[in-house]
Amino acid sequence: MNQTGRIIQALERAGYQATPNRRLVAQLVAATGGHFTAADLLERGRLERVNIGRATVFRALDLLTDLRVVERLDLPSGSHAYVVCDPDEHHHHLVCSSCGHSEDVADGELARLVDEIGRRHGYQIEAHRLELFGLCPACATAATAAAGGATAATGEETVH
Amino acid sequence: MNQTGRIIQALERAGYQATPNRRLVAQLVAATGGHFTAADLLERGRLERVNIGRATVFRALDLLTDLRVVERLDLPSGSHAYVVCDPDEHHHHLVCSSCGHSEDVADGELARLVDEIGRRHGYQIEAHRLELFGLCPACATAATAAAGGATAATGEETVH
DNA sequence: GTTCACTTGATACTCAGTCTCAGGTGTGGG
DNA sequence: CCCACACCTGAGACTGAGTATCAAGTGAAC
Secondary structure, eight states, X not given: OOHXXXXXXXXXXXXXXXXXXXXXXXXXXXXXXXXXXXXXHHHHHHHTTOOOOHHHHHHHHHHHHHTTSEEEEEOTTSOEEEEEOOTTSOEEEEEETXXXXXXXXXXXXXXXXXXXXXXXXXXXXXXXXXXXXXXXXHHHHHHHHHHHHHHHHHOOOSOO | OOHHXXXXXXXXXXXXXXXXXXXXXXXXXXXXXXXXXXXXHHHHHHHTTOOOOHHHHHHHHHHHHHTTSEEEEEOTTSOEEEEEOOTTSOEEEEEETTTOBEEEEEOTTHHHHHHHHHHHHTOEEEEEEEEEEEEOHHHHXXXXXXXXXXXXXXXXXXXX
16 A cells, blocks of 8 residues: 555544545655655645645644654754654654655664663653664765765865 | 853853853753753743843853753654753753753763664764653652552642 | 534634844953 | 944844634534
């Protein structure tokens, strides 16, 4: 099943109506390969000449966040974004700081590490969140290529 | 040296004037054991009948964030807060979800784990952020006591 | 077809944070 | 001591994200 279908199914399974508007939001959300903001969705809706209210988009995102189909993310810039993700498994996000593409990362060893930190500090850890930012393979390759070509010519570094 | 002094020193070392307003912000910041928002500082300033502009507080916090004396944090609620922290070492934050107290946690093994995740996904990781939320020892003790003693007597929890 | 709960868009609102600008202040040079 | 100038400040307007409200629309069940 495609992403849009999965989102709609999640809605219905939770007892919500899969109204045209919500289907639209599901489509818009599924169409992003990475993170997006509510404003992005509105903008894209507007471009496709679909009339959908601001409040409706926020409500739909809230709903999807509740269903854990999307998750809220805090970008290093301090602004909020959303990413589509797998609702069934605790995981974290790896976000490309260049193209915005995002991948789920399994919790793996982190759980053990978090446990240990909790024990060491005497805290009862209830939640943890790991966010990773960097260049995805494609952007890293592009950056290297650009640096290889450009630095020799201009003496300027592309990576700071 | 106390916290306030350290903050002021950091300002001066970076070439900024330690004006009365900045000293005040430093004091307010140092007086918090945990995380706080800009609004908290303004409120406390107001309570102590000190006249300080909103913009000034934001500017001072920006400055301190630049100097890495405080760090911005994203609470699970989605709102932003600040915490005082050690500017000299990469670390993460352990925040008590009950009293708001915050502790620095050394990066430790996490660096290796992050490296490995990057390698596995082919990402060049540039930044990572781990945030831990839970009950600090004091609140955990209080919660346990309340659960054991008070619930039987009053049916009401003391910690919210 | 009626009813009723759910959904919607418009719009007003709140709140954090930024921007601007005129005025205040500290500091260094003379 | 005075002046010039850069730095700092408060007020308040502004922005943008997100929320609240409300009347109207819609779908589903009976």
